[in-house]
Amino acid sequence: MMTVTTENAAGAIPEAAATGENGVRAALYGVFAHLFADRPSAELLERIAEADQMIIAEDSVLAREWQSLCAAAAAASPAAVSDEYDALFVSPSLPPVSLYASSHMSGRLRGQVLAELREDLARIGYVRADDSNEYEDHFSALCDVMRGLIGEAAMSEEAAEQQQVFFQHYLAPWHGRLFEKVDQAAGADFYRKVARVADAFLTHETQYFELA
Numbered sequence: 464m465m466t467v468t469t470e471n472a473a474g475a476i477p478e479a480a481a482t483g484e485n486g487v488r489a490a491l492y493g494v495f496a497h498l499f500a501d502r503p504s505a506e507l508l509e510r511i512a513e514a515d516q517m518i519i520a521e522d523s524v525l526a527r528e529w530q531s532l533c534a535a536a537a538a539a540s541p542a543a544v545s546d547e548y549d550a551l552f553v554s555p556s557l558p559p560v561s562l563y564a565s566s567h568m569s570g571r572l573r574g575q576v577l578a579e580l581r582e583d584l585a586r587i588g589y590v591r592a593d594d595s596n597e598y599e600d601h602f603s604a605l606c607d608v609m610r611g612l613i614g615e616a617a618m619s620e621e622a623a624e625q626q627q628v629f630f631q632h633y634l635a636p637w638h639g640r641l642f643e644k645v646d647q648a649a650g651a652d653f654y655r656k657v658a659r660v661a662d663a664f665l666t667h668e669t670q671y672f673e674l675a
Contacts, residue, residue, distance in 0.1 A: 485613050487517060488668075492610040495661050498654075499552075499562055500603035502545035512537035525667055528660035535656045544653045551648055560644045564600040567637035576600055580633060584608070587625050602641065605633050627672045638665045 497507055515533035518526045551560050561567070565576040580599050584590065589608055591599055598604075608629060615622035638661070645651055645658035 489610045489613040490514075490517065491664050492606045492613065495657075495664075496603045496606040496610060498603075498657055499606070500597075500601075502548045503541070505541040508536045508539050508541060508544065523663075523667075525660065525663040528656070528663045532656045532660045535653055539653055547650060547653055550650050551645065551654055559648050560641070562602045562641070563598060564602070564605065564633055564637055567640045583629065583632070587612070587629070600633070602638075605629075609634070630668060630672055634665060635669055638662065 494511065497503065512533050515530055518529045552558050552562055564580075568576060577598060577600055581591075584599060589611070595604075609626065612622050612626045612629060615625075642658040642662040646655055648654075651658070
C-alpha cells in the first residue's frame with residue numbers, strides 16, 4: 464500500500480492546483496491522508512495555508528470549509544496541533560476517536576473488514592508498506608489508496624471504476640460517524656475544522672460517484 468509516511472509534506476499539495484477536478488480530488492485525499500496519519504509538521508500546515516485558492520470554483524460548503532481550514536493552518540501553532548492530535552487519536556488504552564474503519568462499521572467484526580480489505584487491495588495491486596505501523600483500514604491509508612487510484616484513472620478506465628467501488632465499500636459507510644466524533648470531541652479545535660472540510664469533501668465524493 465502506498466503510505467503517507469513515505470512522502471514529505473510538500474507532496475501533499477501540488478504546486479499547480481489548477482490540474483482539473485481529478486487533480487484537486489487527489490490533492491485533497493493527500494491532505495487528509497497526511498493530517499490523519501500523524502502529527503502535522505510545520506511544513507504541512509504552511510502548505511495548507513498557502514493553498515487557499517485551490518478550491519475557488521463556487522460558493523459551496525466545501526469551498527467555505529476549505530478556506531476556514533487554510534486560515535486555521537496559517538494561524539496554528541504546530542506544537543499545539545501536535546498536542547491536539549495526540550489527545551484525540553493517540554492513547555495507551557482507547558483514544559477518544561478511532562481512525563479505523565472497522566471501529567465505525569457497525570455489525571462487522573474487525574477481522575472481517577480487514578480480511579475483505581486486504582483481498583481487495585491485493586486484487587487492485589496494493590500491499591501494506593513494510594515500514595507501516597497501521598492497519599490497512601486506517602483512514603489515512605484509505606485516503607492514500609484513493610489518491611493513487613485517481614492518478615491511475617488517467618491511464619485506465621478500470622482504475623476509474625475501482626475508485627467508485629473502493630470508496631463505496633470502505634469510506635462511504637462510516638466517514639460521517641468519524642467526522643461527527645471529531646466534531647464533538649472535547650479539545651478539538653484545528654481538527655474540528657479538518658473534520659468539517661473532510662466531511663464536505665467526502666459528501667461531495669458520494670454525490671460524484673452517484674452521478675458517475
